[in-house]
Amino acid sequence: MKNSKTISILGESILPGQSKTIYMEIAKLHNATKLKIPIVVQRSKIEGPTILFSAGIHGDEINGVEIVRQLITKKINKPKTGTIICIPVINMFGFVNQSREFPDGRDLNRVFPGSKKGSLASRFAYHILTEIMPIIDYAVDFHAGGASRFNAPQIRLAPNNDALKDLADVFNAPFTLFSNNIAGSFRNASQKLDVKMLLFEGGKSLNIDYPVAHAGVEGAKRILSHLNMLAENHVVQSPEKKTIYIQKSAWIRAKCSGLLHDNGFIGLFVTKGTVLATITDPFGKFERKIKAPNDGFIINGNQAPIVYQGDAIYHISKTILNAKH
Template sequence: MQNKPFVLLGKEIPEGKRTVLDLEVAKLHTRTTVNVPVIIERSKKPGPVVLLLAGIHGDETNGVGIIREIISQKINKPITGTIICIPVFNIFGYLIQTREFPDGRDLNRMFPGSLNGSLASQFAYQFTKEIAPFVDYVVDFHTGGGERDNIAQIRCNKEDQKALELAKIFNPPMIVFSENITKSLRDTLHKMGKTILLFEGGKSKELNPTIINEGVNGTKNILIHLGLIEGEITVRETPIFINKAKWLRASHSGMFKIRAKNGTFVKKKEVLGVIQDPFGEFKKKIYAPFDCHVFCINKTPIVNKGEALFHLSIDE
């Protein structure tokens, strides 16, 4: 819960007002300062502090689009508590549409960071020390990497009951149980006692209206549930729970033609796709190895043998 006064990045945040702060990342070799805008809306009534964060990977633009819509629709204006929005966390990667930080590191594997480490590690350290301690709940927006297209989903640890409750309230099409990855933002925040949801939807370098809509509606549900905004929680349908999963990989190299629809249930031996050569002489069908849900598809047109193509649920 927020306290009075509420201080962030060394500045007191006034009640009932919008405040925009700059989280300084570094200076370019031209001496130009690179800042990450932090948008804070604090109500006049005390309540939880919720952080909405996107763009930890610079090419994952769907998450940026989600927070942009939340701000545009004024969903981030609370009646109690505080809502912090960081639409573009990895500003370097976002500017040139790459996943990594300029030092080549994956920022989401650098937490909690180090004061004297690499540039990515120093930035992770700054966030961990100056923002993370002051928030209660976090929604971290991601997409599939490269050409991997994720169905809208929330990922959370099965043992984290608070996160699981919020995942159900978010009401995505799918909830995927996954362990926290060491040195990720999710793992670090969990160890700090914060409740964090990781949203995955769509693929990198796109603005998918369906995915953005899922992210906005789900976040709105969370904020209503926590009492930060008014409204009624929207329940579309019961989410599908993915307890275990495996990647179905390409048995051959070639041109990849997709037959399965993302997010659907398929039966064993159903054709998911076809791999073929450019000369019209070779064609290999890809069959579902068992009854399962498809929740991520690699949409690259050319694949190599062993490349991950379909992420499938394993029903227990």
């Protein structure tokens, strides 16, 4: 445990039992307006681990922001033991612009560990990694699908990491995918600091999906309960099913351009040959069916009304564990 006594973030001290919102200011908008990123810190008087719940590393992934917002407004972030830190919006620049990237065009989730004197995104990554992550034991970073692609609620974690798999079992999202850490990502940089981080994906960009948000909130509560950090006034819901582990998956791509008519199988198990969607031209000349190439779960689907040849349409599992459907 890294925070048994006083902790410090951006030069501000937080004692056991204290609650404080610290504002990170790295740069201003181009019109000289200050842009503050709230870091909400809640500490118990009782010693325990420190956990971070973060979202909005991509500014258009609103569903993750909603999950962390609910953790705060429902006072789930008030710990029985230890410290809970919530950052609902990391990329405030992108959030203001409703865009994925920073104003410099960079993806914040590809520039870690960052640089003190680098690009704007790189400077943010540097301060997050040097000011916040050294005191963190556990973390859940909430994301959503980009480019109109809707993710069924899922946890992603690096393979061959028993400690993370145990946490994923506890979180118990509908699906858990094994995926290698990406160079420059927040998750990869955190692992190098020995922070046990789960990455949650659910919903799509510029959209709030309440069932997905509910899955994220309940998973966070189960993690807190497991760590003996959840206050006794909060009830943990027992999941109906155990998470389905997906070892291998593949994208189904559009073989032609046109209007996409989705048949609503995201999150469901389908058999080989199931018609997942139809692509048509706008003039009634042709219809092309998109069929499942194998039995599997549809864990992501493209909800764009128009697609082009080669676009990723559906993400389907190929090898799964402990699945009962």
